[in-house]
Amino acid sequence: xRLAVFFATIGLLGxxxxxxxxxxxxxxxxxxxxxxxxxxxxxGDKIWAGTDNGLALYQNGKWRVFTPADGLAHRAVLYLALDxxxxxxxxxxxxxxxxxxxxxxxxxxxLNSGLPNxxxxxxxxxxxxxxxxxxxxxxxxxKRTGEWSxxxxxxxxxxxxxxxxxxxxxxxxxxxxxxxxxxEYDVKTERWKDYNDPDGETEMVLFKDQGLIHEITTxxxxxxxxxxxxxxxxxxxxxxxxWRNFLExxxxxxxNFLNQVKSVxxxxxxxxxxxxxxxxxxxxWATYRPALDTHAPEMLVRxxxxxxxxxxxxxxxxxxxxxxxxxxxxxxxxxxxxxLSHGIRIKQETGKQ
Amino acid sequence: MRSxxxxxxxVLGALLLSGQPSTKxxxxxxxxxxxxxxxxxxxxxVCEGTDELxxxxxxxxxxxxxxxxxxxxxxxxxxxDGSRIxxxxxxxxxxxxxxxxxxxxxxxxxxxxxxxxxxxxxxxQILYVANRLSNDVSVIDLASGSEIKRLAGGRGASYxxxxxxxxxxxxxxxxxxxxxxxxxxxxxxxxxxxxTVDARLRLHNVAGVSHVALxxxxxxxxxAQLRPKNLVPLAHVAHGWAFGDSLAVFGEDVGGVVQLPxxxxxxxxxxxxxxxxxxxxxxxxxTASGSDEVAIVDLKRLVAAARxxxxxxxxxxxxxxxxxxxxxxxxxxxxxxxxxxxxxxRLYIANHLDDTVSVMDTAAGRITGTIALGGPGVxxxxxxxxxxxxxxxxxxxxxxGCANCHLDSTFxxxxxxxxxxxxxVDIVDNRAIEDVSETAPFKWNGGNPDLYTECxxxxxxxxxxxxxxxxxxxxxxxxxxxxxPLRPNRxxxxxxxxxxAQERGKGVFERVRRKDGSPIPEENRCSFCHSGxxxxxxxxxxxxxxxxxxxxxxxxxxxxxxxxxxxxxxxxGSARSLEEIWTVFNPKDTHGVTNDLVKDELxxxxxxxxxx
Numbered sequence: 001x002r003l004a005v006f007f008a009t010i011g012l013l014g015x016x017x018x019x020x021x022x023x024x025x026x027x028x029x030x031x032x033x034x035x036x037x038x039x040x041x042x043x044g045d046k047i048w049a050g051t052d053n054g055l056a057l058y059q060n061g062k063w064r065v066f067t068p069a070d071g072l073a074h075r076a077v078l079y080l081a082l083d084x085x086x087x088x089x090x091x092x093x094x095x096x097x098x099x100x101x102x103x104x105x106x107x108x109x110x111l112n113s114g115l116p117n118x119x120x121x122x123x124x125x126x127x128x129x130x131x132x133x134x135x136x137x138x139x140x141x142x143k144r145t146g147e148w149s150x151x152x153x154x155x156x157x158x159x160x161x162x163x164x165x166x167x168x169x170x171x172x173x174x175x176x177x178x179x180x181x182x183x184e185y186d187v188k189t190e191r192w193k194d195y196n197d198p199d200g201e202t203e204m205v206l207f208k209d210q211g212l213i214h215e216i217t218t219x220x221x222x223x224x225x226x227x228x229x230x231x232x233x234x235x236x237x238x239x240x241x242x243w244r245n246f247l248e249x250x251x252x253x254x255x256n257f258l259n260q261v262k263s264v265x266x267x268x269x270x271x272x273x274x275x276x277x278x279x280x281x282x283x284x285w286a287t288y289r290p291a292l293d294t295h296a297p298e299m300l301v302r303x304x305x306x307x308x309x310x311x312x313x314x315x316x317x318x319x320x321x322x323x324x325x326x327x328x329x330x331x332x333x334x335x336x337x338x339x340l341s342h343g344i345r346i347k348q349e350t351g352k353q
Numbered sequence: 354m355r356s357x358x359x360x361x362x363x364v365l366g367a368l369l370l371s372g373q374p375s376t377k378x379x380x381x382x383x384x385x386x387x388x389x390x391x392x393x394x395x396x397x398x399v400c401e402g403t404d405e406l407x408x409x410x411x412x413x414x415x416x417x418x419x420x421x422x423x424x425x426x427x428x429x430x431x432x433x434d435g436s437r438i439x440x441x442x443x444x445x446x447x448x449x450x451x452x453x454x455x456x457x458x459x460x461x462x463x464x465x466x467x468x469x470x471x472x473x474x475x476x477x478q479i480l481y482v483a484n485r486l487s488n489d490v491s492v493i494d495l496a497s498g499s500e501i502k503r504l505a506g507g508r509g510a511s512y513x514x515x516x517x518x519x520x521x522x523x524x525x526x527x528x529x530x531x532x533x534x535x536x537x538x539x540x541x542x543x544x545x546x547x548x549t550v551d552a553r554l555r556l557h558n559v560a561g562v563s564h565v566a567l568x569x570x571x572x573x574x575x576x577a578q579l580r581p582k583n584l585v586p587l588a589h590v591a592h593g594w595a596f597g598d599s600l601a602v603f604g605e606d607v608g609g610v611v612q613l614p615x616x617x618x619x620x621x622x623x624x625x626x627x628x629x630x631x632x633x634x635x636x637x638x639x640t641a642s643g644s645d646e647v648a649i650v651d652l653k654r655l656v657a658a659a660r661x662x663x664x665x666x667x668x669x670x671x672x673x674x675x676x677x678x679x680x681x682x683x684x685x686x687x688x689x690x691x692x693x694x695x696x697x698x699r700l701y702i703a704n705h706l707d708d709t710v711s712v713m714d715t716a717a718g719r720i721t722g723t724i725a726l727g728g729p730g731v732x733x734x735x736x737x738x739x740x741x742x743x744x745x746x747x748x749x750x751x752x753x754g755c756a757n758c759h760l761d762s763t764f765x766x767x768x769x770x771x772x773x774x775x776x777x778v779d780i781v782d783n784r785a786i787e788d789v790s791e792t793a794p795f796k797w798n799g800g801n802p803d804l805y806t807e808c809x810x811x812x813x814x815x816x817x818x819x820x821x822x823x824x825x826x827x828x829x830x831x832x833x834x835x836x837x838p839l840r841p842n843r844x845x846x847x848x849x850x851x852x853x854a855q856e857r858g859k860g861v862f863e864r865v866r867r868k869d870g871s872p873i874p875e876e877n878r879c880s881f882c883h884s885g886x887x888x889x890x891x892x893x894x895x896x897x898x899x900x901x902x903x904x905x906x907x908x909x910x911x912x913x914x915x916x917x918x919x920x921x922x923x924x925x926g927s928a929r930s931l932e933e934i935w936t937v938f939n940p941k942d943t944h945g946v947t948n949d950l951v952k953d954e955l956x957x958x959x960x961x962x963x964x965x
Binding site: 088099104111128144150152 | 539844
């Protein structure tokens with residue numbers, strides 16, 4: 001008992017600047033169409049959730065559900081991206097790409113448009129372009145002309161075409177290619193470059209920070225010219241000059257199996273793993289989850305010295321298996337395999353928030 | 354990329370003309386829209402035919418000045434303080450900004466493909482422009498003159514009105530929908546705080562929505578619209594109503610959207626276009642561009658009808674308009690845009706095909722004056738034909754004219770069941786008619802060898818259900834149709850060169866071998882049937898797209914000029930996009946060899962087709 005208190009106290013001191021949350025969880029009991037929530041997206045006060053059985057909108061305390069009967073491309077919604085200019089929602093589904101705009105769904109499929117494949121894993125918008133990751137390569141829609149440009153093994157260094165995630169910014173676009181590393185598109189030169197695991201397609205890590213940690217990439221996040229990559233074998237960070245890799249054994253990551261990475265500013269970054277939600281502030285790590293054994297809520301902290309502690313908390317995300325996160329001001333929304341969680345930030349009296 | 358702002362050289366870039374009629378011989382002013390200065394001192398008339406903005410004295414009815422703007426100007430809006438005038442140039446894809454005091458052109462602003470209508474937000478900071486061919490709305494920051502974003506509109510986005518915290522946008526072509534279902538349109542609502550689309554007001558069974566107007570308090574909106582009956586044989590025109598000429602009324606005063614007819618039994622209000630609402634919200638005015646009339650609508654009665662328990666059934670009730678239409682006043686030919694004086698006492702009506710503006714005393718409900726805008730001084734056969742094209746006077750009970758389906762001399766985005774051969778038999782997509790005089794034969798089955806047959810006996814018997822077209826009139830009509838020019842193609846580079854994707858697509862279009870090296874039979878090559886200047890060999894072909902409900906699988910090879918704009922595709926409109934022609938309707942390579950293509954190559958082919 002005394003030992004537990006000691007750890008908690010150490011943890012609190014070390015975690016003074018790490019965000020803490022009160023978690024509220026949503027499931028079908030509260031109106032979600034399915035508990036398997038693949039993606040979540042915030043638009044001001046509105047929250048969109050992409051589930052295995054439809055798209056859901058949380059507004060004014062109520063859920064509203066959209067299905068293919070409403071015009072949605074497919075019931076399985078894998079990813080959501082908000083066009084910050086127009087506030088249209090782009091929806092990646094297992095049956096095509098949909099746009100929700102002012103109550104109207106427009107659907108793009110491999111039959112009615114230039115979309116290369118109906119299995120759409122991810123979508124990102126930037127300016128007049130919509131970038132799409134599909135099971136048959138990447139593609140780009142020019143919203144002004146309607147032109148679709150396809151990117152695959154025929155015109156890029158992509159040797160796998162299973163694109164799993166895309167992130168777009170003013171200067172670069174990155175694709176996570178499942179089994180094919182990372183593909184970079186330079187917006188100015190319109191040239192492609194690939195980043196691969198220097199150890200090849202093995203799970204060995206011979207030279208830890210020499211390059212991308214693994215070829216099986218699942219997510220990319222590009223903020224402030226810093227690229228983060230999630231793989232099934234750890235996370236990688238690339239600042240344009242140097243790579244740094246993060247593994248369960250030598251970081252605060254609760255698992256090497258990552259579904260998503262989402263960086264706030266290039267340094268502060270969220271990791272969606274199969275063993276909880278992780279956060280890294282550049283020095284310290286935190287993990288939020290129901291404990292793997294007891295399922296009791298817990299918050300794990302790993303300080304800059306590598307010391308680990310467990311904090312006593314009252315609430316936790318709905319499940320350990322995390323698909324993705326979305327930030328809403330100080331709050332966070334977490335898509336899990338068994339519900340959607342809203343992390344309401346607990347304001348701390350000292351330290352930065 | 355288009356530059357953010359093309360700075361116009363004031364005065365130098367503008368040609369400020371005298372108040373005399375246009376000096377260009379042979380061009381008719383063709384007024385299309387009007388607006389009044391806030392102080393009522395000037396009336397501004399957009400003359401589509403002469404590329405001019407004309408300023409007139411609304412009291413003396415004299416033309417005071419003419420200013421050259423861009424090509425095919427269509428819409429006009431004034432800044433809230435009245436200091437600036439904005440005019441859309443539909444074929445230049447720009448907006449001309451003028452200083453209202455001097456009428457000098459101050460800037461030329463960028464817009465999308467074929468900008469039509471426009472409006473300025475209440476703060477005078479943002480200009481919204483509806484782009485017909487890019488189906489979107491440009492949001493232009495007036496301080497910088499740059500287009501800051503595009504919003505997805507309805508297909509053929511065309512007209513706007515600002516009211517309260519919103520801008521409302523209509524569109525003339527229906528949104529894409531399932532084959533053989535009622536057309537769906539919308540009024541797109543933009544929230545002006547963030548300039549985002551926050552709602553789309555559904556217009557079920559509606560296509561061809563024209564102008565929209567808002568009451569000053571923003572609580573009541575009215576849009577002019579058509580309810581086409583394209584799913585039943587047009588033979589039923591004899592039983593009444595090929596088109597429901599109607600309006601959509603919406604807003605807080607109504608509580609939702611209600612469609613109400615403007616037609617009367619045996620007295621149709623053909624092709625409603627312009628709308629204005631009186632400042633005191635007592636009346637609304639709508640033009641019938643096919644019937645050459647202005648309807649005066651009592652708004653209290655209109656709102657009462659729109660709030661009545663039977664409101665959802667009134668759209669198909671030919672007796673309903675008697676509840677709220679007070680009068681129908683004859684005006685000039687093809688009346689289009691209208692504007693009210695600040696006190697609502699006078700209504701100005703742009704008579705598109707008379708080159709005049711009518712002035713109506715709204716209290717008396719009669720025309721009290723006319724502003725002559727000039728023109729060649731003679732009415733040539735093409736102009737006479739244009740008048741016939743837009744007039745409904747030839748059809749049974751004057752229900753509709755050519756322009757009801759060929760909106761603004763284009764198309765309507767609908768597939769029709771035209772002939773009296775049973776429900777759902779021989780469905781035909783409505784094709785565009787620009788630059789078609791050398792593309793005979795006509796009709797999807799190629800049954801009409803020339804435009805005389807196509808527009809004469811066929812139209813009389815199958816469309817209009819009348820025998821009313823004289824030979825001389827028919828000659829004029831043909832002269833006009835033959836003169837309809839091709840709109841500029843927006844997908845070609847200014848240099849005339851093709852982009853790499855378009856070039857690759859051209860290679861697919863012109864290829865003579867499959868990718869495995871085997872030859873493609875001549876008759877199965879894209880460029881064999883789609884050959885020549887108009888990309889048609891003017892023959893019949895069976896490309897495997899016929900349906901069991903078609904009388905023959907042999908179809909006229911359509912011209913492909915500006916094919917990008919005229920969805921849906923195939924003879925019956927069953928392909929909603931160019932892609933579907935091959936991804937859905939060409940399983941056996943009978944409509945060109947395409948099944949050996951990868952998706953990249955099909956996309957390239959489509960990029961090339963868009964340049965034709």
